[in-house]
Amino acid sequence: MTDTAPTGLTAPSAGAVxxxxxxxxxxxxxxxxxxxLFGPGYGTSQNMWRLVAPQFVDARRVVMFDxxxxxxxxxxxxxxxxxxxxxxxxxxxxxxxxxLDLHDVVFVGHSVSAMIGALAAIEEPERFAKLIMLSPSPRxxxxxxxxxxxERADVDALLDALEVDHVSWAAQMAPALMQNAERPELAVELxxxxxxxxxxxxxxxxxxxxxxxxxxxxxxISTPTLILQTSDDLIAPLEVGEYLHEHIAxxxxxxxxxxxxxxxxxxxxxxxxxxxxxx
Amino acid sequence: MTLEDVSRALxxxxxxxxxxxxxxxxxxxxxxxxxxxxxYPHDDVIGRYFPSLLSRGSxxxxxxxxxxxxxxxxxxxxxxxxxxxxxxxTRDVLVSSVLHDAGAEPVIYAAVLDAGVRLKYERDLLDARxxxxxxxxxxxxxxEAAAGLAPATTLAAFGRALRVSAETATDAAFVSxxxxxxxxxxxxxxxxxxxxxxxxxxxxxxxxxxxxxxxPVLCRTAADIxxxxxxxxxxxxxEGIEALCIIPVIExxxxxxxxxxxxQRERELDENLLDLLAALATQAAPVLERIHLQRQxxxxxxxxxxxxxxxxxxxxxxLRQLLAEADxxxxxxxxxxxxxxxxxxxxxxxxxxxxxQVLQQVAGRLAHxxxxxxxxxRFGGDEFVITCDGVDEETVLEVARRIREAVKQPLEGLxxxxxxxxxxxxxxxTPSGGRITPEALVALADEAMxxxxxxxxxxxxxxxx
Numbered sequence: 001m002t003d004t005a006p007t008g009l010t011a012p013s014a015g016a017v018x019x020x021x022x023x024x025x026x027x028x029x030x031x032x033x034x035x036x037l038f039g040p041g042y043g044t045s046q047n048m049w050r051l052v053a054p055q056f057v058d059a060r061r062v063v064m065f066d067x068x069x070x071x072x073x074x075x076x077x078x079x080x081x082x083x084x085x086x087x088x089x090x091x092x093x094x095x096x097x098x099x100l101d102l103h104d105v106v107f108v109g110h111s112v113s114a115m116i117g118a119l120a121a122i123e124e125p126e127r128f129a130k131l132i133m134l135s136p137s138p139r140x141x142x143x144x145x146x147x148x149x150x151e152r153a154d155v156d157a158l159l160d161a162l163e164v165d166h167v168s169w170a171a172q173m174a175p176a177l178m179q180n181a182e183r184p185e186l187a188v189e190l191x192x193x194x195x196x197x198x199x200x201x202x203x204x205x206x207x208x209x210x211x212x213x214x215x216x217x218x219x220x221i222s223t224p225t226l227i228l229q230t231s232d233d234l235i236a237p238l239e240v241g242e243y244l245h246e247h248i249a250x251x252x253x254x255x256x257x258x259x260x261x262x263x264x265x266x267x268x269x270x271x272x273x274x275x276x277x278x279x
Numbered sequence: 280m281t282l283e284d285v286s287r288a289l290x291x292x293x294x295x296x297x298x299x300x301x302x303x304x305x306x307x308x309x310x311x312x313x314x315x316x317x318x319y320p321h322d323d324v325i326g327r328y329f330p331s332l333l334s335r336g337s338x339x340x341x342x343x344x345x346x347x348x349x350x351x352x353x354x355x356x357x358x359x360x361x362x363x364x365x366x367x368x369t370r371d372v373l374v375s376s377v378l379h380d381a382g383a384e385p386v387i388y389a390a391v392l393d394a395g396v397r398l399k400y401e402r403d404l405l406d407a408r409x410x411x412x413x414x415x416x417x418x419x420x421x422x423e424a425a426a427g428l429a430p431a432t433t434l435a436a437f438g439r440a441l442r443v444s445a446e447t448a449t450d451a452a453f454v455s456x457x458x459x460x461x462x463x464x465x466x467x468x469x470x471x472x473x474x475x476x477x478x479x480x481x482x483x484x485x486x487x488x489x490x491x492x493x494x495p496v497l498c499r500t501a502a503d504i505x506x507x508x509x510x511x512x513x514x515x516x517x518e519g520i521e522a523l524c525i526i527p528v529i530e531x532x533x534x535x536x537x538x539x540x541x542x543q544r545e546r547e548l549d550e551n552l553l554d555l556l557a558a559l560a561t562q563a564a565p566v567l568e569r570i571h572l573q574r575q576x577x578x579x580x581x582x583x584x585x586x587x588x589x590x591x592x593x594x595x596x597x598l599r600q601l602l603a604e605a606d607x608x609x610x611x612x613x614x615x616x617x618x619x620x621x622x623x624x625x626x627x628x629x630x631x632x633x634x635x636q637v638l639q640q641v642a643g644r645l646a647h648x649x650x651x652x653x654x655x656x657r658f659g660g661d662e663f664v665i666t667c668d669g670v671d672e673e674t675v676l677e678v679a680r681r682i683r684e685a686v687k688q689p690l691e692g693l694x695x696x697x698x699x700x701x702x703x704x705x706x707x708x709t710p711s712g713g714r715i716t717p718e719a720l721v722a723l724a725d726e727a728m729x730x731x732x733x734x735x736x737x738x739x740x741x742x743x744x
Contacts, residue, residue, distance in 0.1 A: 044347040084450040085543035087519055150335055157336025157361075161344060163405055164359050204450075210339070212544045216501060216516070232303075234330050234338040259303045259328065261342040265350060266303035 017077065019095040023065040024072040027100065029057040034129075035102040036060040036275075039093070041111025041135070041261075042209045043202065045071025048110065051268035052275070059279065060106075065096055067113075069201040078201050086112070086212055090119035097127050104129040108275060110264060111135050111235065112209045119214075121223040130278050131225040134271065135261050136244060137236040138214040146215075147239040155210045162202050218247040225251040228274055232259035296372070296391030301384070304329045304346070313391055316372075318365030329389075334361040334369055345374075349387065353378045359398055362391075371398040417555050420448050424559055428566045434458055437570055438469025441538060441563050448555050451540035452519075457486055458536040461571060465490075473518045473541055474511065484508050486539055489525035493534045495553065496525040500545040522546040526556045530564040535571070538563075583657040585635055586642035594656035594664050598717035601668045605710055612708045613675040615665040616724035617645075617682065620736040621699040622661040625690075633693035640692070641699070644685040650678070664721060672707060672741060679703045679739045687737070700737035704728030707743050 019025070026046065036056050038049040046053075046064035056062050066073040067089055082088040093116055097105060105128045109117035114136030121128040139148045141155070225248050229241035238255065245253035254274060258267030280288070290297060296313030300306045309324045317324060317332050324332075330341040337360040349355050357373040364370060376389035427440025438456040445454045455472040457465055457480065465480045474483060481487065485508060489496040498504045501521045505512040515523075520541050528536035538560055581593035589597065601612045619641065626634035638661065645655040645663060653667045665682070667675060686701040704727025706720050727740040734740065 041343075041347075043343045045351075047351060048347065080450040081446060081452060085452060085519070087543050150339060154334075154336035154339050157334070158339045158343065160402065160405060161340045161359055163409070164401055165344070206343070208544065211547075213500070213521070232328050232331075233342075234328075235342045259305065260346075262303065262346055262350070266301070 019092065019099050022068060022074045022077045023092055023096055024074075025063065025065045025096055025100075027061065027063050028054070029061045031061055033059065033061045034104050034106070035063055035100070036106045036108065036279075037063045037065075037093075037097070037102070037117075039107065039109040039113030039117055040064075040066060040071065041109075041113055042205060043070065044110070047071070048262065049108075049264060052108075052264050052271050055268075055272050056275070056279075061102075063096070063100065063102070065093075067116075067205070068092060069205055075197065075201065080204060083204065084208060086116055086208060086214065087119060089116045090123065093117065093120040094124055094127075097124070103127055106130045106132065106275075106278060108132040108134065109136070111137075111261065115212075115214045115217075118221050118225075119217060122217060122220045125222050128223045131221070131223050132228065132275060132278060133225065133244070134228045134264060135230060135233050135236045136227060137240045138218060138244060138247075139212070140210045140235070141213075143213075146243070147237060149235070149237045149240065150210070152211075155206070158206055158210070159203050162199055162206060165199070215243075215247070218244065219249070221248050221251075226274070226278055227251055227253045228263070228271070229253065229255050230258050230260055230263045231255060233261050235261045295393075296389075298329065298387075298389040298391065300329050300387045300389065302378070302387060304341070304387075307386070316364070316370055316391070316393070317362060318368075332362055334363045337361045337363075345376075349376060349378050357392075359394075359401070371395045373398075413551060417551075417558075420444055420555065421558055421562065423447070424562055428562060431566060432570065432573060434466065434468040434570060437563070437566055441559065442469040444559055445538050445540060445556065448559065449524075449540045449542075449552065452543040453541040455539040455541070456536065457490075457539060458567065459490060459534060461575070472539065473520050474514045477514060478511065484511055485523055485525050486537055489527050489537050489539075490534050493527050493529055495527065495557075496523070497548055497553075498523050499548050519543045522548070524548055524553070524556070526553075526560050528560045528564050528567060530568045535564065535567050586639055586657050588642050588646075588663075589654060589656040591656065591658055591664075594654070594658070594666065595717050595721075597654055597656075598666050598720065601666060602708065602715065602717060602720070605668065605708065606714065609710050610669050611671065611710075612720070613667045613670050613678075614706050614708075614720050614724040615667070615675070615679055615682070616658070616704040616706075616721065616728040617663040617665065617686075617701050618703075618728050618732065619661040619686070619699045620702055620732070621697075625694045625697055625699065629694045629697075636692040637690055637694055637699060640690060641686055644688070645682065648678075648681050648685045653678070658721075664724070670707075672743075675705055675707060676739060676741065679705060683737060683739070702728055702731040702736050703739045704731055705739060705741040707741065709743065712743070 038046065038053050040046050040048055045066045049064055053062050053064055069075055069078045107117040107128060114133035115138060117131055121131055137148065140150045141148045142151060227241055227244050229238060241253055245251050256263055256270055258270050260266055264271045291311040293310060293312060296316055297310040298306060298313055299308040306324055306327050306329050314321050314324050330338045333341055340360060345355065345358055354377045356375050360372055360374050362370040362372055371394050373392045373394045374389055376387055379386045379388055424440060424444035428437065431437040431440055441456045442454045453471050455470040456468050458468050460466055467480055485496045498507055499522050504515055520543065522542040522545050523540065525537050525539045527534050538556060581589060583590045605612050622637060625637055649655055649665065653665060655663055655665045658664045667678060683701045683703065687698055689696060689698050704724045706723035706727060708715055708720055723742055727742045730740040731738045
């Protein structure tokens with residue numbers, strides 16, 4: 001493989017859109033302060049950072065966003081070709097950074113956002129001061145000599161679960177939609193169609209997240225990187241943290257006392273303290 | 280039994296597993312039913328990380344769906360999970376839970392219901408629905424392709440319809456539609472392709488291989504690309520291409536094009552997808568042949584079948600275009616009207632076939648003598664018309680001189696050893712002279728040619744319009 005960094009993240013169908021609305025970008029804190037960006041993990045929204053992000057408002061310009069298709073983003077902007085690769089999400093992240101004209105960005109990415117942040121920092125390293133990866137994984141599937149933790153069948157089980165969920169989502173949504181509807185039967189159809197869209201997007205994002213292999217990009221990361229692993233993270237086992245540490249030049253690996261995949265919720269104080277160390 | 284005893288017994292022996300866990304998933308309390316299902320003694324269950332009792336797939340679901348949804352909604356009904364028991368078996372369960380955070384430390388309460396039979400039924404339903412949906416999606420894509428391809432009369436419209444359908448079918452980052460022209464040259468008729476700045480289309484190995492073998496070329500991972508096309512792997516890597524599939528378009532055993540899909544992540548490329556792409560290629564093949572035939576007919580209607588030169592109609596179109604441009608931007612247009620001297624004698628002496636050969640040879644010599652941008656056409660009989668633009672009188676006379684020189688060389692074929700000469704009349708249009716029609720400019724050159732003939736053949740006469 002080549003040693004030149006990959007280029008051309010710009011997605012096939014970028015139009016004139018308001019990226020701040022599309023990605024539901026929220027900004028807090030003094031605009032003159034250096035920025036810190038929080039990226040949500042798979043299947044979550046910026047809400048997951050609610051216990052950590054506000055702690056930095058005094059010293060930083062705090063920026064949060066949702067990936068297109070998740071949270072309160074504009075789901076109509078979901079272009080399956082663009083988002084068939086994490087590069088599509090990385091292009092969005094760069095658009096956010098550019099449209100707010102951010103420099104010296106500290107990017108804190110949970111789960112899949114850690115790799116999305118890495119792709120963006122590879123593309124425009126001059127914008128990024130630090131990458132903080134919480135529970136990251138460059139590849140979730142096991143491979144020859146590599147422990148990712150999962151097999152293809154496990155990802156299929158997740159895709160099935162998303163599909164089954166959709167029935168109950170539709171059932172949950174329908175009453176609210178029916179309340180003010182003149183023709184309730186149409187509200188049921190609408191709920192079904194909304195749930196269908198949500199499911200299709202969630203399944204596609206799951207495929208892209210869990211079936212991608214980002215290992216070959218790691219050697220291109222030049223931004224100082226802090227890897228935060230939790231002791232009992234079933235999504236990103238310790239071996240994965242070690243692999244990342246080994247393959248990202250000059251990176252630091254910290255194994256947290258917190259357990260699970262959502263340390264920013266279960267132990268926000270420790271995450272806050274780790275981030276502060278880097279500022 | 281006291282009420283307290285009954286309550287405790289109810290907790291322990293309820294026909295559902297009951298659990299309390301911390302927000303990071305560590306089990307704080309569990310009833311006997313749950314411990315029984317999991318197959319571990321009570322003490323082994325307490326303090327254990329709940330997802331460690333789940334199958335690997337369910338671990339993924341727990342971490343990426345269960346926990347985030349519970350955090351946002353606070354309650355979660357009947358999520359489908361699979362317990363992994365101490366004996367290595369599995370048990371399908373439905374888990375409902377609430378996030379209780381009124382106290383000092385938030386707690387998750389969960390009820391676990393055995394659901395083996397029901398979940399099997401659900402999965403069967405799921406499979407059936409998925410199969411049906413795949414079939415519907417397939418039909419829709421093929422219908423849309425048919426609707427787009429049927430009215431296509433140009434390669435661009437053909438390419439666009441095929442590309443859009445292939446994009447919908449694959450979600451590929453880039454789709455290129457490539458056509459093999461009757462002359463053998465490759466054209467990218469729609470979409471973009473990787474390595475566009477560094478590798479010529481004809482040298483793009485995966486495409487080349489597909490066209491040569493008439494079989495799909497598949498690379499599902501970056502490693503596949505390195506193994507199959509080592510010379511191009513670095514270039515593909517640079518553009519983020521991690522998988523590719525090239526499907527040939529084949530009509531009557533001849534490969535006439537290809538659909539190339541380029542992916543920016545590794546892709547499974549399963550049978551369903553490959554079948555669908557093959558079906559698209561099958562739909563596309565006759566359309567492509569029809570467009571080629573139409574183009575051939577079009578070419579024939581604008582070209583002289585004997586010499587292959589543009590015919591009179593085509594020359595007039597070209598001349599109209601040149602005059603319009605000269606009118607807009609200023610500039611000159613010249614018409615050279617050429618009539619062969621001695622052609623009739625060859626026809627009479629050696630026969631029509633020899634005459635045809637003479638016309639073909641003259642056409643070939645004209646084509647070689649002209650400057651880029653000049654066009655020679657056959658006007659009829661032994662008359663040719665050459666159009667030039669942006670010339671002054673000196674240049675056009677030089678062009679005429681070179682033509683006469685080329686024409687009078689000894690002939691080959693049935694009339695070998697004989698020769699003909701050219702009488703040429705030239706009309707030159709300059710914008711200062713007002714407007715003129717193509718027909719009028721040709722007529723002027725025709726008259727000038729007759730003047731050359733009258734003056735003794737094998738010479739030029741120039742008039743300015």
